[in-house]
Amino acid sequence: xxxxxxxxxxxxPGIADxxxxxLSLLGEFRALEQRIADNSxxxxxxxxxxxxxxxxxxxxxxxxRAAPFLALSTLCGYQMHDDDGERKISGxxxxxxxxxxxxxxxxxxxxxxxxxxxxxxxxxxxKVIRLQEIALENKLPYVQLxxxxxxxxxxxxxxxxxxxxxxxxxxxxxxxxxxxxxxTHGSSTAGGAYQSGLCDYLVVVRGRSKIFLAGxxxxxxxxxxxxxxxxxxxxxxxxxxxxTAEYMAEDDADGIRICRxxxxxxxxxxxALHEPHAPIKPPRYDAETLLGCVPPHYETPYEAREVIARLxxxxxxxDFKAAYGxxxxxxxxxxxxxxxxxxxxNGPIDRDGATKATQFIQLCCQSDTPLIFLQNTTGYxxxxxxxxxxxxxxxxxxxxxxxNATVPRITLHIGASFGAGNYGMCGRGFNPQFxxxxxxNQLSVxxxxxxxxxxxxxxxxxxxxxxDEPNYDAIKMMxxxxxxxxxxxxxxxxxxARVWDDGIIDPRDSRRVLAFCLATCREARQRNLHPNxxxxxxx
Numbered sequence: 001x002x003x004x005x006x007x008x009x010x011x012x013p014g015i016a017d018x019x020x021x022x023l024s025l026l027g028e029f030r031a032l033e034q035r036i037a038d039n040s041x042x043x044x045x046x047x048x049x050x051x052x053x054x055x056x057x058x059x060x061x062x063x064x065r066a067a068p069f070l071a072l073s074t075l076c077g078y079q080m081h082d083d084d085g086e087r088k089i090s091g092x093x094x095x096x097x098x099x100x101x102x103x104x105x106x107x108x109x110x111x112x113x114x115x116x117x118x119x120x121x122x123x124x125x126x127k128v129i130r131l132q133e134i135a136l137e138n139k140l141p142y143v144q145l146x147x148x149x150x151x152x153x154x155x156x157x158x159x160x161x162x163x164x165x166x167x168x169x170x171x172x173x174x175x176x177x178x179x180x181x182x183x184t185h186g187s188s189t190a191g192g193a194y195q196s197g198l199c200d201y202l203v204v205v206r207g208r209s210k211i212f213l214a215g216x217x218x219x220x221x222x223x224x225x226x227x228x229x230x231x232x233x234x235x236x237x238x239x240x241x242x243x244t245a246e247y248m249a250e251d252d253a254d255g256i257r258i259c260r261x262x263x264x265x266x267x268x269x270x271x272a273l274h275e276p277h278a279p280i281k282p283p284r285y286d287a288e289t290l291l292g293c294v295p296p297h298y299e300t301p302y303e304a305r306e307v308i309a310r311l312x313x314x315x316x317x318x319d320f321k322a323a324y325g326x327x328x329x330x331x332x333x334x335x336x337x338x339x340x341x342x343x344x345x346n347g348p349i350d351r352d353g354a355t356k357a358t359q360f361i362q363l364c365c366q367s368d369t370p371l372i373f374l375q376n377t378t379g380y381x382x383x384x385x386x387x388x389x390x391x392x393x394x395x396x397x398x399x400x401x402x403x404n405a406t407v408p409r410i411t412l413h414i415g416a417s418f419g420a421g422n423y424g425m426c427g428r429g430f431n432p433q434f435x436x437x438x439x440x441n442q443l444s445v446x447x448x449x450x451x452x453x454x455x456x457x458x459x460x461x462x463x464x465x466x467x468d469e470p471n472y473d474a475i476k477m478m479x480x481x482x483x484x485x486x487x488x489x490x491x492x493x494x495x496x497a498r499v500w501d502d503g504i505i506d507p508r509d510s511r512r513v514l515a516f517c518l519a520t521c522r523e524a525r526q527r528n529l530h531p532n533x534x535x536x537x538x539x
Contacts, residue, residue: 003316004309006285008293015292022291022507025439029493029504033074036091040114047114052185052208053252055095055112058145061256062101062108069099069108070516071503072131077123078497081155090115092124093148096131098520101143102263103270105523107135110145113186117149120192122158125166126499132169134502137433138524141179141263142170146195147186163191170198174535181262183255184209184235184245190218193233197244200536201262203255204235204245211238269527280337281314287508294507296440298376298416304329304344307374307414311335311511317342320363321356328353330360332369336515338522339367344374349421350381354394357424361401370408370518373426376415378447380424398424408521410514413437413492413501418446428500434517437501438510441492448486452479 008015040055047054053061063069076092079085095110109131111118135142151159173180182199188211196202196211204211212219212233219225219232230237238244247262249255293306308331309315317333327347333340341364343357364371380386380395402409402424409432417427422443426432437443445451456475463470488494496504505513 003284003314004305006289006293006306006309006315007303008289008306010289010292014295018293018295019291021296022294022438022440025296025492026506029075029439032078032085032089032493033091035086035089036074036112036115039087039089040112043114050208051251054114055110055118055145055147056114058183058185058252058256059095059108059110061253062143062145062259064100064103067100068512068516069097070513071095071097072134073127073496073499073501073503075493075496075504076127076499077121078493080123080497081121081158082152083121083123090121090124092127093118093121094124094127096127098134098140098516101141102260104141104263104266104268105520106141106143106263107131107138108143108145111148113147113149117187118147119149120151120159120163122155122162123497123499125159125162128166129162129169130499130502132166132173134434135173135178136169136176138520139176139178139527139529140520140524141181141266141268142173143259143263144180144182144195144199146182146184146188146192148189148192148195149187150189150192167191167194167198170195171535174198174200175532177529177531179263179266179268181259183249183252183259184211185252185255186210189213189215198535201247202245203247203249203258203262204238205249205251205255206235208251209235209238209245211244269523281316283310283312283511284315285310287511290507290510294414294440298378298440298442301347304346304374304376305331308333308342308344311514312340312342313337320360325350325352325354325356328357330356335372335511335518338515338518339369340372340518341369342372342374343425345377345415345421345425348378348381349395349398349424350386351389351391351394354380354391354398354424358394358397358401361398361405365406368407370410370521371405371426372514373409373411373432375411375413375417375422375425375427377418377421377425378416379419379421395420395424402426402430408433408518408525410517410521411435412510412514413441413443414507415440415442416447417441417443433521435501436503436505436510436513437492437496438507439492439504441495441501441504442490443492443495443500444486444490448483448490451486452482455479455482 077083180199181201183203184196188196193211193213210229210233239248247258290310312333317331320330329344331342409426411426411432456479460470
């Protein structure tokens with residue numbers, strides 16, 4: 001088959017408007033990310049006075065130069081709990097993602113101690129849990145830069161139980177044979193002390209690290225004992241007396257140097273394992289054109305193959321059963337040298353589309369081909385004809401295939417993600433290895449207009465059944481309230497704040513992000529670990 005030939009002219013009507021709308025959404029998203037960084041950077045004078053680096057400076061020093069770093073869930077917790085989206089915006093109080101340290105692909109978690117001392121937030125806990133899941137599933141060393149004021153005690157009911165899961169995961173990582181390396185740059189108090197204690201390799205910083213279950217104020221209140229920070233849990237004490245720490249650093253930069261050296265000494269594969277050797281041809285269409293060829297709103301139809309042609313190598317892919325269930329697109333292709341099966345939507349999923357998708361998923365599992373889901377669907381087709389045609393039965397088969405697929409699954413929300421269509425196209429609830437969204441993503445149980453009309457029909461029918469005259473003014477007001485609610489709760493920012501995805505990305509970065517994740521999955525499937533029973537214990 002020849003490479004795909006785009007049918008979109010650069011100067012076609014609507015292209016410029018589409019691009020402008022996407023750039024506006026991207027500008028909003030990037031501005032919020034910058035607001036978090038600026039919020040943290042306001043602590044610079046205080047950090048310099050203490051002889052410390054800011055959290056983002058530590059991260060920059062830790063990562064390999066010129067190597068990719070994929071930040072995850074950057075807007076976690078946006079406008080939730082104490083996050084006001086302005087001066088208190090925090091990204092969950094955690095910076096996290098995947099990058100390379102001494103040539104090793106790792107998951108990196110940094111307490112953003114520039115914001116409220118790195119205090120733990122409820123959604124920050126969920127972000128850390130997700131990062132730990134990624135490390136476990138993809139067999140990646142877990143590196144944490146620790147400095148936190150501990151849990152927000154006013155939010156303890158939303159932190160306590162889930163916070164314990166983060167410590168359990170550290171133990172699981174160690175037991176699985178995945179190294180946990182930590183640098184305690186400052187305070188690591190109460191439950192947070194176990195963040196340090198559960199590291200396999202721990203670096204402390206002379207005069208700065210403070211690790212204790214109860215700090216001096218709580219100790220005095222609980223027992224009457226009086227002790228200084230250094231006596232109770234300073235770096236010197238933990239390095240020399242109980243052996244909590246394996247390495248002593250003189251400052252933040254020295255601690256990062258030691259951390260990089262620890263990883264360099266591990267017998268761990270450097271870089272990507274067994275990367276494809278064939279020359280890789282980029283797509284024939286510039287990623288920039290994605291902004292023009294995809295309408296920002298899901299109600300405007302477009303050809304999903306135009307997106308695929310801007311993602312896969314040489315814009316070359318093979319349609320599978322193109323004429324059968326045509327609204328569901330299934331193709332084989334290669335992305336940055338990785339064979340992939342791609343499922344996309346050109347409309348609702350009907351019976352034939354679900355059947356085709358089920359077969360395609362099974363075939364990809366048979367050939368060990370990773371799956372990419374490009375979600376833009378209003379859901380499964382409804383109506384009398386659809387029900388009589390067995391849409392529930394065939395849709396259920398598709399959901400079974402998605403759920404039990406034995407190959408890596410990566411999902412990208414590029415438009416609508418409504419109802420069971422979210423499920424059949426491997427939404428968050430189906431545990432894809434990675435899941436990202438474009439800023440125009442809309443995610444909800446159904447569209448707002450459909451939800452409003454459904455509820456107004458119910459209210460009207462209830463009134464008629466009772467012999468009452470429906471209050472059409474009240475119904476109209478209710479419809480608008482529902483539409484407004486769905487508009488707010490369906491936005492990409494709302495979803496990413498709740499870690500329903502692993503982050504919002506620029507559509508133009510889609511190929512790079514997918515390639516990074518495919519390489520991560522490839523490494524994981526080829527890497528052999530050496531697990532033990534309980535994780536490495538400090539003796």
